[in-house]
Amino acid sequence: MGRKLLLEHINVPGINTFEVYRQKGGYRAVEKALKSLSPEDVVEEVKKSGLRGRGGAGFPTGMKWSFLAKPEGKPRYLVCNGDESEPGTFKDRYLMTHIPHLLIEGMIVSSYALGANTSYIYVRGEMMPQIRILEKAIAEAKNAGFLGKNILGSGFDLELYVQPGGGAYICGEETALIESLEGKRGNPRIKPPFPAISGLYNCPTVVNNVESIAATVPIINDGGEEYAKIGIGRSTGTKLISASGNLNRPGVYEIELGVPVEEFIYSEEYCGGIANGKRLKAVVAGGSSVPILPTNLILKTVNGESRLMTYESLADGGFASGTMLGSGGFIAYDEDQCIVRNTWNFSRFYHHESCGQCSPCREGTGWMEKVLHRLEYGHGKLSDIDLLVDVSKKIEGNTICPLGDAAAWPVASAIRHFRDEFEWHVTNPQEAMTRNYGLAHYADPLPKVEPVTAS
Amino acid sequence: MSEKVKVTIDGITIDVEAGTTILTAARQIGGDIVPPAMCYYSKLQGSGGKCRTCLVKVSKGSEKDPRPMPKLVASCRTTVMDGMEVQNITSPEVIEARKGVVEMLLINHPLDCPVCDQAGECHLQDLSYEHGSEATRYEFERRTFDRIDIGDKVQLHMTRCILCYRCVYTADQITENRVHGVLGRGDAAEISTYIEKAIENEFSGNVIDVCPVGALTDKTFRFKNRVWFTKPVDAHRDCPTCSGKVTLWYKGEDVIRVTARKDEYGEVEEFICNTCRFDKKKTDDWVIEGPRKIANHSVISANHYEQLMPPPVLRTNPALREANKEQFERTTKL
Numbered sequence: 001m002g003r004k005l006l007l008e009h010i011n012v013p014g015i016n017t018f019e020v021y022r023q024k025g026g027y028r029a030v031e032k033a034l035k036s037l038s039p040e041d042v043v044e045e046v047k048k049s050g051l052r053g054r055g056g057a058g059f060p061t062g063m064k065w066s067f068l069a070k071p072e073g074k075p076r077y078l079v080c081n082g083d084e085s086e087p088g089t090f091k092d093r094y095l096m097t098h099i100p101h102l103l104i105e106g107m108i109v110s111s112y113a114l115g116a117n118t119s120y121i122y123v124r125g126e127m128m129p130q131i132r133i134l135e136k137a138i139a140e141a142k143n144a145g146f147l148g149k150n151i152l153g154s155g156f157d158l159e160l161y162v163q164p165g166g167g168a169y170i171c172g173e174e175t176a177l178i179e180s181l182e183g184k185r186g187n188p189r190i191k192p193p194f195p196a197i198s199g200l201y202n203c204p205t206v207v208n209n210v211e212s213i214a215a216t217v218p219i220i221n222d223g224g225e226e227y228a229k230i231g232i233g234r235s236t237g238t239k240l241i242s243a244s245g246n247l248n249r250p251g252v253y254e255i256e257l258g259v260p261v262e263e264f265i266y267s268e269e270y271c272g273g274i275a276n277g278k279r280l281k282a283v284v285a286g287g288s289s290v291p292i293l294p295t296n297l298i299l300k301t302v303n304g305e306s307r308l309m310t311y312e313s314l315a316d317g318g319f320a321s322g323t324m325l326g327s328g329g330f331i332a333y334d335e336d337q338c339i340v341r342n343t344w345n346f347s348r349f350y351h352h353e354s355c356g357q358c359s360p361c362r363e364g365t366g367w368m369e370k371v372l373h374r375l376e377y378g379h380g381k382l383s384d385i386d387l388l389v390d391v392s393k394k395i396e397g398n399t400i401c402p403l404g405d406a407a408a409w410p411v412a413s414a415i416r417h418f419r420d421e422f423e424w425h426v427t428n429p430q431e432a433m434t435r436n437y438g439l440a441h442y443a444d445p446l447p448k449v450e451p452v453t454a455s
Numbered sequence: 456m457s458e459k460v461k462v463t464i465d466g467i468t469i470d471v472e473a474g475t476t477i478l479t480a481a482r483q484i485g486g487d488i489v490p491p492a493m494c495y496y497s498k499l500q501g502s503g504g505k506c507r508t509c510l511v512k513v514s515k516g517s518e519k520d521p522r523p524m525p526k527l528v529a530s531c532r533t534t535v536m537d538g539m540e541v542q543n544i545t546s547p548e549v550i551e552a553r554k555g556v557v558e559m560l561l562i563n564h565p566l567d568c569p570v571c572d573q574a575g576e577c578h579l580q581d582l583s584y585e586h587g588s589e590a591t592r593y594e595f596e597r598r599t600f601d602r603i604d605i606g607d608k609v610q611l612h613m614t615r616c617i618l619c620y621r622c623v624y625t626a627d628q629i630t631e632n633r634v635h636g637v638l639g640r641g642d643a644a645e646i647s648t649y650i651e652k653a654i655e656n657e658f659s660g661n662v663i664d665v666c667p668v669g670a671l672t673d674k675t676f677r678f679k680n681r682v683w684f685t686k687p688v689d690a691h692r693d694c695p696t697c698s699g700k701v702t703l704w705y706k707g708e709d710v711i712r713v714t715a716r717k718d719e720y721g722e723v724e725e726f727i728c729n730t731c732r733f734d735k736k737k738t739d740d741w742v743i744e745g746p747r748k749i750a751n752h753s754v755i756s757a758n759h760y761e762q763l764m765p766p767p768v769l770r771t772n773p774a775l776r777e778a779n780k781e782q783f784e785r786t787t788k789l
């Protein structure tokens with residue numbers, strides 16, 4: 001059994017209440033940090049832990065914290081990103097629903113480390129129940145003296161607020177989130193300046209994902225070095241994976257980074273294999289924004305090594321044959337799923353969620369959606385496939401925020417790996433409307449890599 | 456003495472003040488190496504970064520850190536570093552990306568240049584001529600909107616808008632309140648005011664001048680003429696509200712339109728007030744200074760006043776070409 005650091009007590013009845021959470025050792029990290037560690041010590045522990053941002057980009061959290069500007073006379077802010085809207089990702093909601101005090105505890109520890117006296121948890125607008133849960137948990141924590149003035153007699157003050165978002169995916173992008181928090185339209189800002197220098201109300205700000213902040217609790221309790229012992233290489237600790245799609249047991253799993261993808265899909269400890277006795281066709285490993293891979297490439301890298309659930313192993317092969325861990329939204333597709341339809345569905349999402357500030361994303365996302373719709377419904381042309389690749393290239397890298405890339409990658413990767421299926425939709429439009437393409441060769445073992453000999 | 460930094464753009468080196476953007480540095484050099492800018496406007500705080508037409512490649516970050524920047528950057532919002540090397544027209548990557556941006560901008564832009572007031576002084580028209588590809592590959596319906604009036608002097612034709620946000624920043628800059636902004640998201644976003652309300656401000660007419668396309672137009676001018684049949688003349692008056700320095704646009708003896716004076720990048724020199732713009736349309740109101748020099752890349756300056764010169768976007772479209780010819784004949788007959 002893999003170690004559980006975040007979800008250890010998830011099945012304890014009443015763990016969502018302050019009382020039970022405290023009985024199970026909750027708020028020890030706050031006591032330890034405030035009574036025996038300096039803010040710099042806390043940052044140091046997080047650095048040692050090797051924790052990387054769980055919101056998608058995987059940027060080392062300790063390093064991000066150490067970049068925070070500390071000008072005299074200006075407040076600093078910690079903002080927790082609970083906007084979680086990436087298709088396929090639902091781990092933050094799970095955590096906030098069932099063990100809200102873990103997030104509150106992490107917020108206190110992290111705010112202390114950053115010297116923030118006012119911190120915000122920005123929660124996606126549709127998650128009203130979670131917003132109520134967090135508000136209740138904050139009231140409980142405050143009542144017990146863990147929030148407010150002079151916490152535990154340490155002289156550290158902290159007010160924590162929950163802010164509902166407006167229900168737009170783009171408000172999960174950190175600068176759009178900051179704009180939204182300021183009461184403005186959620187348009188991403190043009191960087192630089194980065195939030196660490198000028199963020200919320202033009203003050204230095206750190207934005208971190210719910211899970212990243214929660215992970216600081218075991219890091220402080222057990223020490224950064226202990227945390228770093230879990231995992232492989234630069235992928236340390238545990239990670240929550242939202243598993244969905246055609247799996248026997250979809251759900252949220254806490255894994256030790258480094259579990260082989262194959263084991264994650266098929267073992268009884270995790271997803272228990274593909275539902276209804278079907279075969280696996282493809283996987284989107286890290287939320288809708290990351291490249292989709294066919295079975296043969298998700299289970300093994302091109303060099304024939306077993307692919308692991310780590311930042312590095314999933315990215316092995318770059319864009320040609322790899323993908324990304326992203327936010328850990330693991331979606332499995334069985335042989336009955338249509339990749340063209342799925343790609344169209346994703347691109348419909350990005351089209352709908354583009355904020356519309358920059359031309360390539362505003363216009364390009366809609367264009368790709370329309371072309372994909374045409375392909376899926378049997379009116380496509382062979383030239384559409386190359387057109388899609390070209391449009392995705394015109395978007396990628398040329399936009400203000402990474403949503404443009406996030407819209408381009410799923411399309412480019414689907415065509416890269418499933419081109420035959422796209423072509424089949426064009427050459428057999430009638431048939432494509434009545435049945436799916438099926439598994440084809442997508443699960444066939446990869447050919448051995450031929451050593452290149454210089455001639 | 457403020458600090459100077461050295462930057463090289465397309466092989467041409469110049470010393471500029473620290474904190475200058477790449478675009479401004481390029482404008483100081485001038486000529487072909489200046490990236491086109493559809494959203495940045497030096498007089499509008501916060502503008503820029505959105506249209507992505509000004510993308511350039513930074514092939515050397517600075518003397519201290521010579522690594523190239525990993526992605527193309529918006530030159531209007533990227534400040535120069537000492538020793539920075541930038542490629543604009545010398546980079547095939549930039550040319551390709553810009554072509555892509557222009558194609559994107561034209562996706563939802565109606566090619567109704569023959570009936571658009573902005574034709575001849577439209578930056579999108581110039582841009583698509585200089586940087587665009589021959590024909591669009593977009594085969595779907597374009598989005599359309601009904602025209603709406605923003606007060607009695609300004610008309611918004613959202614169908615033509617490229618969402619550059621210049622008018623939004625103008626409104627933000629002239630009023631305390633948020634009266635004019637963007638509704639909706641993505642390609643469904645639209646410019647609007649609160650229930651088609653006029654912007655209550657003496658300077659609201661400037662949204663017309665900042666608009667790079669024909670989305671915001673002067674209702675007191677609309678359909679009276681195509682700009683390349685009118686003659687621009689610089690003039691001034693003693694105005695209690697603004698500088699009173701304007702360009703008068705003549706058709707024969709009549710002043711049919713008043714605008715602020717624009718420089719070669721389409722930026723006004725100074726904002727003018729609504730009285731000068733909308734209410735002073737007699738030669739007697741003004742002291743005439745002389746003919747306005749028009750930037751040399753514009754259709755108007757190419758001496759197209761009196762000839763059939765369909766804008767480049769029309770050339771490949773027979774229906775529009777026909778419409779343009781008709782319009783031309785109608786106008787020249789007057």
Ligand SMILES: Cc1cc2nc3c(=O)[nH]c(=O)nc-3n(C[C@H](O)[C@H](O)[C@H](O)COP(=O)(O)O)c2cc1C
Pocket residue numbers: 052053054055056057058059061064081082083084085086169170171172173174175207208209210212213401402403406
């Ligand atoms: C379009 C878009 C949506 C995003 N949505 C989220 C989100 O819902 N939750 C999240 O934590 N990060 C999201 N991010 C990433 C954030 O910008 C940011 O990198 C993250 O919150 C940083 O936290 P971390 O370092 O703890 O991962 C999104 C990014 C983009 C570009």
Ligand code: SF4
Pocket residue numbers: 170187188353354355356357358359361362399400401402403404
């Ligand atoms: S990439 Fe898309 S979502 Fe991001 S700023 Fe540009 S238009 Fe908005």
Ligand code: SF4
Pocket residue numbers: 615616617618619620621622623646662665666667668670671
């Ligand atoms: S109306 Fe004109 S100025 Fe305003 S955003 Fe649209 S194109 Fe820009």
Ligand code: FES
Pocket residue numbers: 491492493494495503504505506507508509510529530531532
């Ligand atoms: S002018 Fe720079 S992005 Fe528009």
